[in-house]
Amino acid sequence: xxxxxxxxxxxxxxxxxxxxxxxxxxxxxxxxxxxxxxxxxxxxxxxxxxxxxxxxxxxxxxxxxxxxxxxxxxxxxxxxxxxxxxxxxxxxxxxxxxxxxxxxxxxxxxxxxxxxxxxxxxxxxxxxxxxxxxxxxxxxxxxxxxxxxxxxxxxxxxxxxxxxxxxxxxxxxxxxxxxxxxxxxxxxxxxxxxxxxxxxxxxxxxxxxxxxxxxxxxxxxxxxxxxxxxxxxxxxxxxxxxxxxxxxxxxxxxxxxxxxxxxxxxxxxxxxxxxxxxxxxxxxxxxxxxxxxxxxxxxxx
Amino acid sequence: xxxxxxxxxxxxxxxxxxxxxxxxxxxxxxxxxxxxxxxxxxxxxxxxxxxxxxxxxxxxxxxxxxxxxxxxxxxxxxxxxxxxxxxxxxxxxxxxxxxxxxxxxxxxxxxxxxxxxxxxxxxxxxxxxxxxxxxxxxxxxxxxxxxxxxxxxxxxxxxxxxxxxxxxxxxxxxxxxxxxxxxxxxxxxxxxxxxxxxxxxxxxxxxxxxxxxxxxxxxxxxxxxxxxxxxxxxxxxxxxxxxxxxxxxxxxxxxxxxxxxxxxxxxxxxxxxxxxxxxxxxxxxxxxxxxxxxxxxxxxxxxxxxxxxxxxxxxxxxxxxxxxxxxxxxxxxxxxxxxxxxxxxxxxxxxxxxxxxxxxxxxxxxxxxxxxxxxxxxxxxxxxxxxxxxxxxxxxxxxxxxxxxxxxxxxxxxxxxxxxxxxxxxxxx
Numbered sequence: 001x002x003x004x005x006x007x008x009x010x011x012x013x014x015x016x017x018x019x020x021x022x023x024x025x026x027x028x029x030x031x032x033x034x035x036x037x038x039x040x041x042x043x044x045x046x047x048x049x050x051x052x053x054x055x056x057x058x059x060x061x062x063x064x065x066x067x068x069x070x071x072x073x074x075x076x077x078x079x080x081x082x083x084x085x086x087x088x089x090x091x092x093x094x095x096x097x098x099x100x101x102x103x104x105x106x107x108x109x110x111x112x113x114x115x116x117x118x119x120x121x122x123x124x125x126x127x128x129x130x131x132x133x134x135x136x137x138x139x140x141x142x143x144x145x146x147x148x149x150x151x152x153x154x155x156x157x158x159x160x161x162x163x164x165x166x167x168x169x170x171x172x173x174x175x176x177x178x179x180x181x182x183x184x185x186x187x188x189x190x191x192x193x194x195x196x197x198x199x200x201x202x203x204x205x206x207x208x209x210x211x212x213x214x215x216x217x218x219x220x221x222x223x224x225x226x227x228x229x230x231x232x233x234x235x236x237x238x239x240x241x242x243x244x245x246x247x248x249x250x251x252x253x254x255x256x257x258x259x260x261x262x263x264x265x266x267x268x269x270x271x272x273x274x275x276x277x278x279x280x281x282x283x284x285x286x287x288x289x290x291x292x293x294x295x296x297x298x299x300x301x
Numbered sequence: 302x303x304x305x306x307x308x309x310x311x312x313x314x315x316x317x318x319x320x321x322x323x324x325x326x327x328x329x330x331x332x333x334x335x336x337x338x339x340x341x342x343x344x345x346x347x348x349x350x351x352x353x354x355x356x357x358x359x360x361x362x363x364x365x366x367x368x369x370x371x372x373x374x375x376x377x378x379x380x381x382x383x384x385x386x387x388x389x390x391x392x393x394x395x396x397x398x399x400x401x402x403x404x405x406x407x408x409x410x411x412x413x414x415x416x417x418x419x420x421x422x423x424x425x426x427x428x429x430x431x432x433x434x435x436x437x438x439x440x441x442x443x444x445x446x447x448x449x450x451x452x453x454x455x456x457x458x459x460x461x462x463x464x465x466x467x468x469x470x471x472x473x474x475x476x477x478x479x480x481x482x483x484x485x486x487x488x489x490x491x492x493x494x495x496x497x498x499x500x501x502x503x504x505x506x507x508x509x510x511x512x513x514x515x516x517x518x519x520x521x522x523x524x525x526x527x528x529x530x531x532x533x534x535x536x537x538x539x540x541x542x543x544x545x546x547x548x549x550x551x552x553x554x555x556x557x558x559x560x561x562x563x564x565x566x567x568x569x570x571x572x573x574x575x576x577x578x579x580x581x582x583x584x585x586x587x588x589x590x591x592x593x594x595x596x597x598x599x600x601x602x603x604x605x606x607x608x609x610x611x612x613x614x615x616x617x618x619x620x621x622x623x624x625x626x627x628x629x630x631x632x633x634x635x636x637x638x639x640x641x642x643x644x645x646x647x648x649x650x651x652x653x654x655x656x657x658x659x660x661x662x663x664x665x666x667x668x669x670x671x672x673x674x675x676x677x678x679x680x681x682x683x684x685x686x687x688x689x690x691x692x693x694x695x696x697x698x699x700x701x702x703x704x705x706x707x708x709x710x711x712x713x714x715x716x717x718x719x720x721x722x723x724x725x726x727x728x729x730x
Contacts, residue, residue, distance in 0.1 A: 048727060051382040052401050065723070071716065072688070136547045158543040160698070246542075247694045264684060265378075265397045266727060 038278070045272035050265045062272035073273070075248050076256040079164065083252065084231040087168040091227050092220070095175045099182030100212075113180070120177030124236035131170050132157065132241050157241050160249040167237045167250055178223050185219030186212070217296040225285055232281050253277055330618040331362045334626075335377070335388040337370050340572055341441055342639040350634050354625050361618045363390075384612060389619040390626070393437055393608035396680060402436040402608035408620040409435060415624050424644045427673040428604040437608030438627035439644040441635070444602035445497065445554075445568050446666045447471075447590070451583040453478060453485065453565040461585055462566070464665070467593045468498060468529045471566070472536060478565040479538035487538035488566035489545065489555050490530065494693050495686060497672055500599040502526040502592040505675065506685050507721055514717040518689060519710035525592065527706045531696050535703075540564070542697055571642050571663060586662035588669060600669040604644050681724035688720035689713040 008016065045062055049055035066073045102113050119127065134141050135156035143153030154162040189212060197207050235254035238244055244251035257277070261270035334351070338344050344367050351363045366388070368376060374395065380387035381401045393402050409416055417425045420439055428439040447462070454461055459477050462470060475487025491498055495506050504522035507514045517523065533539050540548070540555065548558050556573045558564040560580050568589065577584050591598050607627040609619040625631050632648050635641035643649045654660050676682055692709050695701045701709055 050397060050727075051378055052397060069719065069723075071719075132547060137543050138541070139544075139547070155543070158541070158546075158698070160694075160700075245690070245694055246698055247691055247700075259687070269727075 041271040041274050044268055045275050047268040047271075048266075049268040049271075051267055052265075055268060058268070062269050063276075065269070066272060066276065072251070072256055076251050076253045079249065079251050080232060080234065080253040083164060083168060083234055084228065086165065087171045088224075088227055088231050090168065090172050091175055091178060091231075092223060094172055095178035095223065096182050096216075096220070098175060098179040099186055100208075102179060102183055103186045113183070116176035117180055118176065119174045120180075125240055127170065127174070128237050128240035131166075131173075131237075135166055157250075158246060160245075160247045163242055163246060163249045167234070167242070170237055171231075171234070178227065181223060182216065182219055185216050189215045214297045218298055221288070221292050221296045225288055228284055228288065229281055232277065232284075329360055329362055330615045331364050332390060332615060332619055332622050333366065333388040334363050334622065335366045335368055335373065335391040337368055337373050337392070339370075341641040342635045346635060346639040349638065350626070350631060353634070354622065358621060358625075361621055363622050381610070387610045387612060389613040389615060390607070390609055390623050392440075393606045396431070396677065399431045399436050399606075399608075401611050402431075402606075403611045403613065403616060403619075404434040405437065405609060405620060405623070406435040408617070408624075412620075412624060415628050419629065419647070420644050421646060421667060423602070423668070423671050423674070424604040427602075427671055427677050428606045428644075431677070437606040438623060439604035440607045440627040440632065441641045442602065442604045442644045442667060443570050443572070443642065444600050444663070444666045445570055445589065446600070446663065447488075447566055447587050448559065448569045448574065448577065448584050449566045449587070450559060450562060450564075451585055453562055457565075462587045462590075464587050464662070466587060466590045467595075468501075468590045469593050471590045472529070472533050472538070475533065475538035475566065476536050479536075481537075484563060486540050486544075486558070486564050487536075488533075489558075489564060489568060490533055490539045490697070491568065492554075493686075494526070494530075495672075495682070497589040497599045497601045498529070498592075499523070499526045500672055500675070501589065501595060501597050502529075503595070503597055506682060506689070507679075507717070509675075511679055511681060511721065511725060514685065514721055515714045518685075518717050519707065519714055522592075523710060524707050527692060527696055527710065528703060529592075531701075531703050531706060534697060534699055572640070574659060574663065575640060584659065586659050586666070588666050598669050599672050600666050601672045602667065602669075603673065680728060681721055684724040685717050685720045689717045 005013065005016070044055060046057060046059055047055035048058050048061075098116060102109060102116065135143070137143055137153065137155045137158060140153075140156070142156075146153040156162050156166045193211050193215075194207055197211060202210065233254060234252050235258065238250045238252045238255045239258065242250040244255050253273075254277075257270055257273045260266045260273060336342075336347055347365060347367070351365045355362050373392075377387065377391065377393075377395070377398060381398055387401070393399055417429070417435075420429070421442065424439040424442055429435055429437055449462060451461065457478050457480075459474060462474060471488060478487035479485060495504065499505075499522075502522045502525050504520060504526045505517050506523075507517045540558065544558075545555055548555060554569040554573055555564055555567050556569060556576060559567040559569065559573075560577065560582060574584075574586070588598060588600060607623055609616060609623055613619045627644075629645055629648055632641060632643035632645055633651070636643050636648065636652065642652075649655070649664070652660065655664075689710075692706075692713055695709055696706070
């Protein structure tokens with residue numbers, strides 16, 4: 001690097017220096033607000049610490065307890081894993097479906113694009129409260145409509161079998177945000193490919209399967225990674241509506257982390273929990289990235 | 302020459318004046334005080350109190366910082382943890398902060414005007430004393446009690462409950478008052494186990510010495526408490542958890558349902574009581590019911606611990622402000638200008654509605670033994686309760702039969718014991 005720097009002419013050096021100076025605010029922010037907290041969490045994961053008194057080094061005890069003697073950890077992991085498995089495919093498929101609809105050349109489409117995007121910008125707490133009202137078993141709008149259709153609605157958030165699907169349903173409602181990203185991907189697909197396929201007599205389904213989907217795979221890959229991380233981080237809905245219940249059916253990992261850190265002030269154990277979640281998310285992302293070589297097609301390839 | 306002498310004299314006078322001013326300024330000690338806005342004391346009332354104190358104490362200036370309730374907790378936790386930047390005086394309402402509170406016993410002993418005898422004994426024991434040290438002064442009081450709507454009782458031709466009622470009476474009254482046609486419920490259900498009614502049954506989640514769950518969580522007293530709840534839940538006379546969550550108010554109690562006349566009895570607090578007075582509701586107050594055949598009575602009551610930070614550089618001045626704020630002057634001021642219910646019997650006796658029937662009933666609740674007495678001495682209760690919460694959910698959701706209560710509690714003993722053991726290890730035994 002030093003040799004490169006020496007070989008540069010003064011103008012190139014100046015440009016490079018300006019570039020590094022421009023990067024500096026981000027680099028400092030990344031160091032202070034990301035690297036240092038993660039580093040501190042790794043260290044604190046080996047301690048017992050209640051914040052107001054000095055941490056005590058306990059080696060691997062937190063991790064040993066987590067994997068061998070903490071049923072709450074396994075329950076939180078199970079519930080979160082289930083939520084990811086239910087909500088992630090639904091969000092990807094419905095987001096793409098919505099984007100395909102919003103990509104139709106119809107009058108007033110911008111209005112619909114805006115309407116479907118609105119849920120993505122509303123506060124999570126407000127959305128949670130709204131869904132509580134909608135899904136209230138006795139007086140909620142959804143069950144009232146079902147009642148008039150002759151269907152007895154479920155207990156939704158207050159039924160152990162329905163609570164997790166109810167939270168998944170809520171998360172699907174915000175699918176307009178990802179639809180906008182799919183839409184950008186769809187609009188980048190060259191129109192001449194469709195024209196050529198149409199001249200060759202390709203059906204709508206074949207055009208979708210052979211042109212749209214392959215050329216949309218970079219967007220799908222991006223969405224998969226983002227939604228995967230987002231699904232693991234589910235918290236607000238459980239915190240506001242169910243508090244992890246009933247019978248721990250919505251006891252998500254971050255809710256357990258929150259209770260451990262900010263209600264029981266068990267910061268050492270909470271740090272260990274955070275590190276384990278980071279490893280899980282990182283592993284899942286690396287796996288998705290590894291498989292992407294087989295199914296993601298870039299235009300330049 | 303004269304002018305020169307005059308100038309020199311003037312210069313000396315100016316230096317003297319400036320020095321005096323600087324010394325005076327240095328003598329004034331500033332006390333940092335963090336607080337929050339609440340229904341009991343809003344921002345303006347607290348600013349007025351500070352102004353009054355500052356005027357009466359020219360050598361101490363209190364600098365009030367008002368924080369939102371959530372931000373207050375975060376800033377207190379982080380500054381106390383960092384060991385710097387914490388306020389001299391503040392509410393220490395999270396028990397985890399109490400190791401960082403100054404022991405004020407020496408200051409109290411030197412204070413001829415203030416001592417434990419000035420406060421309700423129960424609140425002093427639960428909020429001022431921690432680990433045998435005096436960590437603060439209890440400011441204000443609150444309690445839960447059962448409020449009943451006299452109009453709903455009268456319309457149903459049902460006698461009002463009396464202070465010596467039992468849980469069986471509660472369920473019987475609730476069933477008599479519930480009316481499906483008018484969608485009226487008889488009474489609400491507790492918001493958690495091991496609160497007043499559980500203690501009235503003599504039930505505890507684990508042993509007094511914090512070692513054993515077996516024989517406590519699943520004791521005959523615990524089984525009886527949960528069975529009473531089972532009876533209430535299955536009577537149809539109480540709102541479901543979903544109803545309470547949606548139609549209640551911010552988890553503090555179903556005050557809206559009560560005001561609407563759709564709930565005949567509700568376990569509420571003194572803040573709700575003031576709401577009912579404003580709304581012109583015809584109501585009465587009784588303590589939470591005792592177990593059948595038992596004399597035990599407890600109240601779910603609370604107060605706020607006002608403390609001095611251990612790291613303060615001005616402990617004496619901080620004590621001056623603390624004893625003013627949470628002492629008779631401050632509590633009288635906050636009662637008269639806000640809605641504070643004082644933790645000092647002498648001050649409370651001057652409450653403008655002290656002679657009313659509801660105030661007298663409320664004062665009696667304040668004298669009852671408190672749930673917090675056991676809870677504060679047992680910091681692992683929360684962890685164990687969280688681990689065994691399935692029993693509460695199963696009964697509340699109507700998912701077990703009445704004769705399955707014992708087996709359910711038995712099955713949760715190992716989980717509860719594991720949580721207790723872990724908590725004890727974490728807290729250093």
